[in-house]
Amino acid sequence: MKKLETISQSLFDSKAAEAVAKNPIRKEVPLKNIEILKDDQMMVDGVRIKMNRDAFKSICKIVGLPVGFDKTFSSAFGDKARQALVNRLKTAKQANGSTHVSLVVNPDTRQIISVQKDPRDLISNTSFLKTTTEIIDRYDLDVKDFSIGENGAVVINTISHKNSWGISGLKDEDHFGGATFINSPDGGFKVSSFLHRLVCANGMIGTGFAETLALNPSDPLNFEKFYSSLNELAKVGFRPKGYEDRIRLAMSTRASLNELETAHSVIRSLSDGIHRELEAWVPYHSTMEAFYKSGIDAVFLNTNQKKSSRTGTTVWDLINGVTHFATHDNGFTISDYNRRRLQVEASRILTKDFDMMNIVKSPF
């Protein structure tokens, strides 16, 4: 039986110290004291501060501007008109009673990385680690990995030998359940299932499953609900409801060209892997060549056509390609944090509606 690899206490401690040092800083400011200058700059109390794309998106969300509309509006009227619109909406929001927002800054880059309605929607890495450690001890979990993002986001994957299950009728499908603890400047504190497939030692972060819990740390009552739901999840070994059914469906469903292309592009964007080298994990090029040989130059297909183009790879194989790339050292340069993002992407593929799942074989 393969052994589950976990990290040492000393490594955990050094990672924890790093996470605390990288903690983003928050400040609550009156809405009237901020002004959007560009989509990457805002004026706060008379000081011009740079912001990233996520921060701009979150401010659009707070003032009630849908991202899709924002894109359409800015392409039609230009950036200046969009900034004016966001500032107008901000003023309207103020009049409506929303008086403050919380700015989250990366102290290293001095850049705003997120905007929240309330600073209490987020939790510091210190409190996150304290709460997480208590949960890990309570449920006797082992820490598998500990990753820190550039903006101070933290992801901790944990696993337990006690939580194992197979899938009836399927060989090599022994899985272990654990929990993933995430604290990010835009999403806050979340806990979801961590799913470890023993045969290839691949891990997946089950954020796509409904069991994912979010803790809004503004009130003890929220902690109460959080712990109660966590206890329910722990009772079932952190196994999401319907997990086996999704695997069976993923095994019997072919991935679309669009799904293959998306997975390939996510891996490329998060690592230094180039096209041909990634074939072992996502057979994108061989698939494109197969289409070409059959008389279809898939380069010219639009998204909807790619969604309807069946490939020779099952969704389950595609997921395993992504999780394998994320979990193992394959000789590519990829940060620990980006590995975790790939594990999240794998669960997104598993839990979303597969492009090919509703295809009906035609009798004609």
Added chain:
Amino acid sequence: MAHKESQGLRKPMSDEAKAKIAEAVKVAAQRKRQEMGLPPAGFPLAPRPDYIEKPLELVRMSNQEFPDDLFIPMKTGKAVDFLFTNEGGIPKACNFMLIGDPGVGKSTVSLDILSDLALAGYRVLFISAEMTRIDLYGYVKRFPKFGEVDILFIGEYCDSNSKTVIDKILEPGYDIVLIDSFAEVQEDIKESLRLTTSGAEKWLIDSMVSHNLGNNLSRKNTTFIAIQQVTKGGVFVGSNKLKHNTTGMLELRLCADSNSPYMVFVKNRRGSVGKRMFYSLSTSGDVHYDVKRFGNDENARETLASERAQLENEEGSFNELFGMGLNEENEIGGDI
């Protein structure tokens, strides 16, 4: 006039005669009240005498001495101890009010506390003004340990003076006394002494405070737990005086999400406020407290407190990073 006299009608009574009769009735009533041991009529409404019966004393706490034992709380041995005080236990010489929704278990929980203290060797008393012997018998079937508590069924003394009954029963001195309910006992006193509601309340509070100070035969600094009724909306029905004279106000509520009962102090001079202790009455024999949930709640509060401090620090760091609040010229942050 002659016609009236011929009909045998008396002459109308003079004002002087009326006053004489009224005075005679008043004196007779006064004598009767004295015989019954009651205060003069109109006593509660009359202004207090313009003299001080007891010499005025200014207290300096540095001159006060109390035995150390007085500050060692009485332990039930259950998690509820840590709700009452941070060091764990029911403090001595205190008065707690307990309120809650109907059926949430006010009597059961408080009797459970009382029984555990009785088992721990403390002298306990239950003054029941709402339940009869038969009612309690049913309880004891389910919670046998309640059977060892000394109980005064005050309703059985309805023809007697409740003040005298209570004075007499408290005279030996107890470590802890449970009153169920304060409003019912207050009503009994009001009726037997013919006092106003606030007058009866004052008498009861004064009596409790007197026993807090150990004015009884065994010099015990009695603690009182008094169950109080609530309005249909769940609001405390006692006066502000009662609220202010209590050490702690314990509420028993049903959780809106899980419908499970919990207790929480909304006022507590000896311990924390706002911590929720979930409990269950489903098992026979004992009230079960959810220690894990209580620990979670405590951790959550600690986390929130440290987060508040953290937020202040972060705000300071933010201002420092961008030179805000320093009256300097605008600075450009980031790599613009």
